[in-house]
Amino acid sequence: MIKEQYFPQEIEKKWQKEWEETKFGKTYDDSEKPKYYALSMFPYPSGKLHMGHVRNYTITDVIARFKKMHGFNVLHPIGWDSFGLPAENAAIQHGESPEKWTDENISYMKMQLKRLGLMYDWDREVATCKPDYYKWTQWLFLQLYKKGLAYKKEAAVNWCDKCATVLANEQVIDGKCWRCDSVVEKKYLSQWFLKITDYAEQLLADIDKLEGWPDSVKIMQKNWIGKSHGAILKFKVKEIDGMEIPVYTTRPDTVYGITYLVVAPEYKDIEKLTTPEQKQAVEEYRANARKMTEIERLSTERVKTGVPLGTHAINPFNGEEFPLWTADYALVEYGTGAVMAVPTHDERDFDFAKKYNLPLKVVIQNPENPSECKDSAYTEPGILVNSGEFNGMDNESAKKAITEKAVKEGYGEFKTQYRLRDWLISRQRYWGAPIPIVYCEKCGPQPVPEDQLPVKLPEDVDFKVTGKSPILTSKTFLETTCPVCGGKATRETDTMDTFICSSWYYLRYSDAKNANAPFSKELVNKWLPVDQYVGGIEHAILHLLYSRFFTKALKDLGLLDFDEPFKNLLTQGMVLKDGSKMSKSKGNTVDPDEIFENYGADTARLFILSDSPPARDFDWSDAGVEGCYKFLNRVWRLYASMQENIVFDYKLPDVSALSKENNALLRQTHISIKGITSDISNEFQFNTVISKYREFTNAIYEYIGKKDSFSDEDKNVLSFALITLLKLMAPTTVHMSEALWHEIGGRGSIHETQWPQYDEKLAKTADITLVVQVNGKVKDKIEVDAESSKEDLEKHALASEKIKQFTAGKEIVKIIVVPGRLVNIVVK
């Protein structure tokens, strides 16, 4: 007997226990069914789930279950991105080890995930901070190292003093640390890098292959890679024999307009290029630039400063001489660190020239509207003037012609440039995967032999040290022996950026228990690429670009056979409350535990999917939760009150023989299957799916309301509707559907049944409302048979009394008939 009242906690506990004991989410590699890999971005174990997690994992879970009911062998794993700074901070504050803190968080959050009813294959769970995982992170690093894709160099790095570590460019936001918000400084250190720039072209070109990705993410990645076409041009220095300054430009067509040349303050030859008279001023300027933090440099924005070096360069095209300057608007990391300045056709150069009274020379003109470039630079296309042999040429052709001349005469070349820079992965922190390198006095840096992996984190460390990595306080970690000569050696003490750990975890799930390799080639090729990846937009650049890079690099290493990891990507919106992002500091968070406690997981799942499409932001409302809870109660009562009328093995008579009500309910059932199936298939529009659950439920209630008693025919049609509704809701309200399924006589799990099929002919109503317009305005609505022909529709329309009023005495110019929808009569 179905209880009269819905007790979510009771049924959820029961079924969660059942699923746990039977390992319901377990996936087998040897299934005959086609594979489907559904993946959520794995969480950082910060302590407790927040609503963003709930949203993310519910979306993926519904997709996974939907696919399972469609006969796929679904892989739906979860794990923990468990290295990172908060664990270390907790160690400093509470004296707990980062490992203990992390483990406690994982076990709590794991309990919450189970409470949410998520169908995971827990046998494939991974945690990046465990030696059996980071062993392979280290191993992969070594493969990249051997391929020349990991290297060390002295570099000006972004330094966060509070975190006492280096940050990648991607982790500096508005000149501040992405994690702790403190101001980032420049510091020179020897650091490990991954050569992501080797893959710039591939990463860019393959974006076009990503048909299942949102355009916004693709464009962000394109901009980040930042490809441009141009030329390298070399300028001789008048005062110094044999000295040349190469510049990168996208505007070789403007070379005749150069009036000065700028090098970055950090330019390598800057001291040589400075005359004794200018030495002091240049030194001061450079010292100042060095001191300046990123944020100060940004805050000076468009006010450009610089000092002349005293020397001059010669334009090889026309022999003109112009002065050399240094200015911090030239960036040492981009291009060659030197810029040819054409103030008439570049806004930055224009501002600078105006400030320092440098000459202007127009070389590109719009023939219809020639400009003197007195007030602003002209950066649009035009015709070349004052440009010697190139006069009269359009500037696009001139780019090519001028570069060709430079190539021929030996002072230039074509050049493609990228903004993307190599990935700085060194972190002076404890809680990360140690970089598996040792330094021998005799043999230099050496990779740790693979049979000695993992290089484990030491436990004898003092977390309270400041200004250096806690790892340096270990007495056991540092000293080791050289794998080549057996002599004394010291270990690398930097750990890897956690983004490395998360750049390959989705591969590990395919073979999570493998003790001999990060994954077997066979299994990784079987399961990957991920069919549907779901996560927050905040990872649009960092994580997704790094993962793409890893996949491509590992393919080149022969470890796998595909070159893109994520076939389809869904970037879910944020969870807001009262219009702003949920955050502890704002005090507008909602604790998932409270929702589970008060309403149950099914209500939480239903609500988090209900109000907005997944890609948009979701505004949390307590009233909305209440509404979903009421709806589930309503559904429960429906089954409780109809239990005795449900025929589990129902048989449907032919439609033509059905009563009007039964005909309508049967059709409504097919309409619901069709609508819900297509809403999920098309961009996962769960908000409309849930509307359709409600519409279907309302229709069933309406049907029941008309009946005093139920005939056999009624019971069969009603049973078809009720069993179908239960299945359609199963991926969303996983516990309630399972519980009711068993109450009405279902065998096995409802989650292993087949998704309902609809009959196209029956997935529409028997009658339609025909809209009749006159001159495009609705004038009448008529109920007609859905199968009516065009001619019949036209007849119906013209026969309408209302329509006659509007057409009387007027000439009918034409009649447009849209079958199944409307008739529009055009009159004059």
Next chain:
RNA sequence: GCCCUGGUGGCGGAAUCGGUAGACGCGACGGACUUAAAAUCCGUUCAGGCUCACCCCUGGUGCCAGUUCAAGUCUGGCUCAGGGCACCA
């Protein structure tokens, strides 16, 4: 400054290929049931007008034009909001 996304009732949001704008829900209001409350059920709910005969008329999807028998949907221009990038030569 550049790039992306979006603008529909009091609110969240629906609306295949251009074809009834406002599905579904929240909130609000009115009613039924009840000694009462909760729960539940029924009804109303874009704006303005008309008669309040609850029938009908007019306007309406950020703004201004255009294409079309027909525009929330297509085209051009503008505007506002959110996000991303930001001296990349």
